[in-house]
Amino acid sequence: TASFTILALVLASCGGGYGPRGGGVSQQTQEIKWGRYQNPPAAKVAGMQSWVEGFKARARSQGISDATLSLAFRDVTYNPEVIRRSQSQAEFKKSLWEYLENAVSEKRQTNGRAALSRFSVPLSRVEATYGVDKEVVTAVWGMESTYGERRGDMPLIEALSTLSYEGYRGDFFRSQLMAALRILQSGDIDPGHMSGSWAGAMGHTQFIPTTYLAYAVDFTGDGRRDIWSNDPTDSLASTANYLAKSGWQHGLPAAVEVTLPPGFNTGLAGKGKRRSVADWQALGVRQATSRPLPPAGTSTELLIPGGPSGAAFLITRNFHAILRYNNADSYALAVALLADRLKGYPGLSNPWPADAPGLRLEQRKEMQRLLTARGFDTQGVDGNVGSNTISAIRSYQSARGLPVTGEPSAALLDQLRRG
Ligand code: NAG
Known part of the structure; x- marks a missing residue:
């Protein structure tokens, strides 16, 4: 059936990495269905209960007290919603420029400027203390939780227990679970308020438990490193502390757009191929906007993420500091560009390559509007091509x-415009 194919597609794009003991596709498809039920199978509940008992014994041997353990696991049970969310990420891989369009949208810029002015006092203190530009800290905040709006509402111990029990991502979630217990034991938060994403990222700037233990700070001075409450101060300071410890250099841009001369040897681009700004300039590389290049002696690498015809960037050690925070060039670029917009610099001057056969954000929204208007409900018009939109496209294609295929395309949009 159609829905089965869509599930298979979702699984394919997740790399099939999920499954209790690496089972086959049919087993994994069954897992997804469980995730959609309110009540998981009794076997899962019982299985996790006994797994938790075993884990508690390990935690005890590593110094977690009985009192912490019984509080931490009091209401914990197998949570199918966690599994569902773990499987519904990024079904439709965006191109870098589509990603940036959303990451550095007008709205995120406007909200970022509002956040900068509303929290100017703590942000300036954070910048003075850790030497990380306040616009960068704000940009991370905007990327991680839309300035505190989306901090995650999953009960953390339950989410990490469910993922650990399922053996998802090897030992990663078990280490996170152990670290989360240490956080509870430290008294910074109680289990009832320890919420986060399905994957264990917590608070305004989405610290995973091991990051929290290593880098979170109490900046308000109330004796607790509180990244969960509405006050973002501790989160912002913790983020600056993490970036500072990752080698941040104050005042240096993370990435600056440049233009390349005609016939430039693009073989010089890439991580690890470091040159001073002066050397790049001697090769004809130039400032692309009013955003000045870093000082002449700064060691940089050239990044051409959209290929030779797209925008080019010189990246600095600060780009690498952001990668420590989240290891994706697209993410680091988004933080760098958003921070620059918040500093008042203009957007990119060089266009990205044409986006065929995919659709740009506005076109995807138009596609969703038209599908819904034609009776194939996409459950919202947000430009995100998730399973609801794929399903609507399939129904539309089948009816016509x-x-x-379930695939968005320029041809499909043309067809939709006609009827
Ligand atoms: C990220 C962590 C990073 C870690 C990476 C891979 C934060 C802010 N970032 O979520 O420290 O190296 O996962 O595990 O916690």
């Missing part, structure tokens, strides 16, 4: 006698 087209090949049923």
